[in-house]
Amino acid sequence: MNKDQLKKKYNLKVKELTKHNRLYYDKSKPIITDAKYDDLKKELIDLEIKYEYLKNNNSPNLKVGFEPSKSFQKFKHKMPMLSLSNAFDENDLLNFEKKIFNYLNKKMKLSYSVEPKIDGISASLTYIDKKLKFGVSRGDGEVGELITENLKTIKDIPLEIKNKDFPNEIEIRGEVFIKKNDFFKIKDKFANPRNAASGSLRQKNPLETKKIPLNFIAYTFGYSRKYFKKCQSDFLNDLKRWGFKINNDNKILNSIDELLKFHKSFEAKRFDLDYDLDGLVYKVNDLNLQSRLGFTSNSPRWAIAHKFSADSANTKVIKIEIQVGRTGALTPVAKVEPVNIGGVVVSNATLHNEDEIKRKDIRIGDTVTIERAGDVIPHVISVDFSKRKIASKKFIFPKKCPCGYDTIKEFNKVTKKFDSVRRCPDRGFQCEKIAIEKLKHFISKEALNIDGLGKKVVEKFWDLNLLKKPQDIFFLKYDKIIELEGWGEQSVKNLKNSIENSKKVSLQRFIYSLGIRHIGIENAKLISDNMKNITNFIDLIKSKQFDSFLNIDGIGETQIKSLKNFFSNKSNTNIVIELSSLLKIESQILNGNGILKGKSFMFTGKLNGISRAEAKSLVEKNSGSTLSNVSKNLDYLVVGEKATNKKVEQAKSLGIDIISLEELKKLLD
Ligand code: IVH
Numbered sequence: 001m002n003k004d005q006l007k008k009k010y011n012l013k014v015k016e017l018t019k020h021n022r023l024y025y026d027k028s029k030p031i032i033t034d035a036k037y038d039d040l041k042k043e044l045i046d047l048e049i050k051y052e053y054l055k056n057n058n059s060p061n062l063k064v065g066f067e068p069s070k071s072f073q074k075f076k077h078k079m080p081m082l083s084l085s086n087a088f089d090e091n092d093l094l095n096f097e098k099k100i101f102n103y104l105n106k107k108m109k110l111s112y113s114v115e116p117k118i119d120g121i122s123a124s125l126t127y128i129d130k131k132l133k134f135g136v137s138r139g140d141g142e143v144g145e146l147i148t149e150n151l152k153t154i155k156d157i158p159l160e161i162k163n164k165d166f167p168n169e170i171e172i173r174g175e176v177f178i179k180k181n182d183f184f185k186i187k188d189k190f191a192n193p194r195n196a197a198s199g200s201l202r203q204k205n206p207l208e209t210k211k212i213p214l215n216f217i218a219y220t221f222g223y224s225r226k227y228f229k230k231c232q233s234d235f236l237n238d239l240k241r242w243g244f245k246i247n248n249d250n251k252i253l254n255s256i257d258e259l260l261k262f263h264k265s266f267e268a269k270r271f272d273l274d275y276d277l278d279g280l281v282y283k284v285n286d287l288n289l290q291s292r293l294g295f296t297s298n299s300p301r302w303a304i305a306h307k308f309s310a311d312s313a314n315t316k317v318i319k320i321e322i323q324v325g326r327t328g329a330l331t332p333v334a335k336v337e338p339v340n341i342g343g344v345v346v347s348n349a350t351l352h353n354e355d356e357i358k359r360k361d362i363r364i365g366d367t368v369t370i371e372r373a374g375d376v377i378p379h380v381i382s383v384d385f386s387k388r389k390i391a392s393k394k395f396i397f398p399k400k401c402p403c404g405y406d407t408i409k410e411f412n413k414v415t416k417k418f419d420s421v422r423r424c425p426d427r428g429f430q431c432e433k434i435a436i437e438k439l440k441h442f443i444s445k446e447a448l449n450i451d452g453l454g455k456k457v458v459e460k461f462w463d464l465n466l467l468k469k470p471q472d473i474f475f476l477k478y479d480k481i482i483e484l485e486g487w488g489e490q491s492v493k494n495l496k497n498s499i500e501n502s503k504k505v506s507l508q509r510f511i512y513s514l515g516i517r518h519i520g521i522e523n524a525k526l527i528s529d530n531m532k533n534i535t536n537f538i539d540l541i542k543s544k545q546f547d548s549f550l551n552i553d554g555i556g557e558t559q560i561k562s563l564k565n566f567f568s569n570k571s572n573t574n575i576v577i578e579l580s581s582l583l584k585i586e587s588q589i590l591n592g593n594g595i596l597k598g599k600s601f602m603f604t605g606k607l608n609g610i611s612r613a614e615a616k617s618l619v620e621k622n623s624g625s626t627l628s629n630v631s632k633n634l635d636y637l638v639v640g641e642k643a644t645n646k647k648v649e650q651a652k653s654l655g656i657d658i659i660s661l662e663e664l665k666k667l668l669d
Helices: 003-026 034-050 090-104 148-152 180-185 193-201 206-211 232-242 256-268 287-293 354-360 432-443 455-463 470-475 489-502 507-513 521-531 534-543 546-551 557-567 570-582 612-621 645-653 661-668
Strands: 074-076 112-118 121-128 131-137 143-145 169-178 214-225 251-253 277-284 303-307 311-324 330-341 344-350 367-372 379-383 408-412 417-423 504-506 584-586 600-604 636-639 657-660
Touching: 003 034, 090 256, 090 277, 090 287, 090 303, 112 232, 112 256, 121 193, 121 214, 131 148, 148 206, 169 180, 169 193, 180 193, 193 206, 193 214, 214 232, 232 287, 251 256, 256 277, 277 287, 311 432, 330 354, 330 367, 330 417, 344 367, 344 379, 354 379, 354 417, 432 455, 432 470, 470 570, 489 504, 504 507, 507 521, 507 534, 507 584, 521 534, 521 546, 534 570, 546 557, 557 570, 600 612, 600 645, 612 661, 636 645, 636 661, 645 657, 657 661
Parallel strands: 504 584, 600 636, 636 657
Antiparallel strands: 074 143, 112 251, 112 277, 121 131, 121 169, 131 143, 169 214, 277 303, 311 330, 311 367, 330 344, 367 379, 408 417
């Protein structure tokens, strides 16, 4: 068979396997036996081993299960399911405690509930009148999938609780996971225990979930009507009494020293445990303190995850790819033979830049040690030179960007050195590689925030020629999209909606969304404050008088050079002009004569139906200002749900007006 014939054969088999994956994982209706399926998978893997060039992104080796079914109902969490911030060493822990003391304005001896951080997936169980009513996955933290029936198949999850003191309404949260030895039996189907748990939990057919031995360990509550206990450890004991499983290794410790000692001893025995874990969770034991400390935007102030040290593994570099980022930086990435590092299959490792490859002399074919620490992208630590083949050649870093342009290394006037990063000169949307990254930036949360148009979708639309420039977003061919795999009437409707909603955008966000190098959120705000409206901005980019920005405090030569460079390209200017006619770019009313002129506001607590950022911008749009501390300069304290008592008390003592969000809205009427 020649290369082409082999490729054809391989692709046909990939297609066949994908079909059976869908039938098995998504539709829960396999039409071939497990043995036949395994044979098919093995044939493919053998082909890949023999003819390495066949491997691509569709490789069944890289795929795990099947995407979660779209058919689950969405369920909004009453309290968001947040994540935990991480600590890696003593310093991080001391800092964590220091922040607590600062927040409480008091030093004290803290007791901690210490719990192993099982590496599974979290789930929320709402019990009403002592019966399990809703079981929900974490989802994006705000909205999850309603998977009650699937969760009900897990033997550790009680369906009904008889105890008298069990609250009438409570949401219990915990981790769904698979034990290591159970995973061993099904390891051909999933890449790691975590994927096995998540894949099986989201099967459309609960009978499929039941086939896989899942476990549940409870560890916290989301919300509760009437649960007033003093400590997390009391709560854990209650959970046990009520019939939930809790971790046998939970502990109470009373100082950072004790935490460090326990962490060390527990890390040493982590591999002897029958479940995967990636660290320990420390929670301030006092529930009253917990509620006073509350949450930052994404994690509780009263808890932290103390991670175990980085995991590493040896593998082989298959090839070195050059990726181009939004600002034109060429980043080399090692594609390595997939290797399981601490429960995660790693097949890419960043090589940072040209100098790093030179320094470590990393070559294609080398055996390397890869490290993965927390959520950081895995990277190569060292090369095992003893395993290097004599014929191996030094890696020559390309001088051209994959788009064909010559790359440059910039000279840094301050350090008087050339940058270690090689770049494709940022010509805006001209380099294909940069353009696609710019599109991803354009739709991102802080920019136009188009839900339903994630990075993967952008890539797909790009490949299908549906999307090449930002303005294409507003002329998408929905009749084509609806035909694509994974799309349906509802998802197209959602996409249309979020695109429509994104049209109304502030000047600041709009400038940021262009993805001009060195113009991040802060600088975009400075420029927008200065320009006030889009007409002024367009006049300026046409006249290219960017030097006038030197008057703006915070904007320097670097930013001006970058703006000049971006707009030296006519097509970038045209993109801005075209976008300005498609979007509704709101003017910045600053120091204007809005109704809140001269008044200052501060927010505390969760505001109903409006984010803090939005509330702030509402005040600013009406010429008011916002402060971050209660002081005598403050005019109004706007109080939402679960407001911090301390702030309210301070405001009261200074005679500051305390109002609700509704009252603020009335002021605006
Ligand atoms: S408490 C507000 N306790 O870690 C966060 N989480 O990074 C409250 N996890 O999504 C979570 N063991 O999946 C908590 N004993 C434990 C945990 C635990 C594992 C996971 C959980 C959560 C993630 C947070």
